[in-house]
Amino acid sequence: MTDNENSLERAILGEVPLFSAADVAEESGISLDETRRLWRALGFPEHGNERAFTSADVGAVATVVDAIDAGLFDLDLAVNLTRGVGQTMARLADWEVGALVHRVEELEAGDQATGTRVGSALRMIEDLSEPFESLLIYAWRRHLAAAVVRMQAMSASEEDLHTTRVSVGFADIVSFTALSNEISREKVGDLVELFESRCADVIATQRGRVIKSLGDSVLFVNDDPIAAYDTAEGIINVIGRDSRMPDVRVGLASGSVIMRLGDVFGPPVNMAARLTAVARRNRIIIDAATAALLPVDQFETRRLPARPVRGFGLVEPVAVRRH
Template sequence: MAITRALGQTMARLADWEVGALTHRVDEMHHAGPAPGDRVDTALRMLDDLSDGFEALMVYVWRRHLAAAVSRIMALDPDDDLNTTELTVGFADIVSFTALSNDLSRQRIGDLVELFESRCADVVAGQRGRVIKSIGDSVLFVNDDPIRAYDTAEGIINVIGRDSRMPDVRLGLATGGVVMRLGDVFGPPVNMAARLTAVARRNRIIVDAAMASLLPPDQFETRRLPARPVRGFGLVEPVAVRRH
């Protein structure tokens, strides 16, 4: 039942994503000049033309991700809980997204979120991490290497926060034991990373003490910030980090 539910939810989102991408392309084609038939006919023809190749691609990608997931499980200690592992969790969050969305058209908001998600995904993949999910104006990712997780956060700032056409971002990172279930992750590091994004300044990275302790002092400079109340954790001393 759990796999059936996950399959339905994943395929529903994939179908919406596919149709949304195609309709966007159809609009571009019709704005560029006369096209045979109406927009619905054009979109249906494109779906029909792509279906066979897309189905083969979908199965191929699923098999590759299945092999990667099995490899991650096999790398764990067999005496440990196979659903729990040590990871660094990161949250990337668009600054002032609510106010921003009130000033932008619906089309512009959609384009902005899509560009934000795609750029984050590229950076995460480049550092051998995984995007767990996108939550509107935020992206949740994980990496089993805290240094690569920091490089991911720095990379996201470089491709989004440093781009004058994009909004500023904030990054929160936390390390610890997380529970992996149905493609999602749970546990204190996930909650801590999310809370730290509210503490971080624009285009800055804030980490928890556990992650800071794993960063080599010859490569990184860490600075404890004043303690402040963090919902669900009491008083917390976040740590600002930068490379030497």
């Protein structure tokens, strides 16, 4: 690691690494294997006997151990929670750095230049750390409250709190691979960012949730099938009907899904994804289950010829539009 990289890392961590994994285990009161398991779950490689850990790392492991000792959860659940935090924070960190790197370039090109990009980055870290950490806690509490409300609603009608009935949507950019070979990497990045942000805005407006973004596609869920249709239509309006954006296809499927670790699993998820291959450009295709849930006085549905769908055999997709 270069001196510049060391200075950035230490500025972010706020201290110098002093402990090995064995030291962390001894200080925290758990075995070395358990310590390494938690570290891997957070998303980092092992460091052998290297002194790569700080007192904050020791404190974090000790906090988990205290919670286990208090009976709040066992080690397996602690590892699952740690993995969720690690994956979420890894993506957030990459997103943050990618967004701020342009600001660092602007600072170095302007009156506030420090002479090096590292200098500007260090200054941004110093100025941004405290307010951004406060924002993280605020956003976590907001999303935790929303998740608890959803869980309460599920418990009123479902015996299994991990299973619920939803409408699943899958929005997919048409011919993305060919498109990405025709434009620069920077423009591909800008396109993906704009696609994801526009989709996320529409999904939030219709009270849905983004489950995952895969670059050229977005998976979302809505509790209400009408809202799911409105979400799909909204995505087509802001993506496919914008002449500066590529065409898009959306598939909708409804039914029971399993919700685990921030993801959803089940036949409706797979069906929604498969239906995008059937949909015409800037059109919505739904399955029979979703069609049965849409009010006939508001929607016109038309069964399409049966065709083989991978994993489902012969399926009759349904075209849909509002009256």
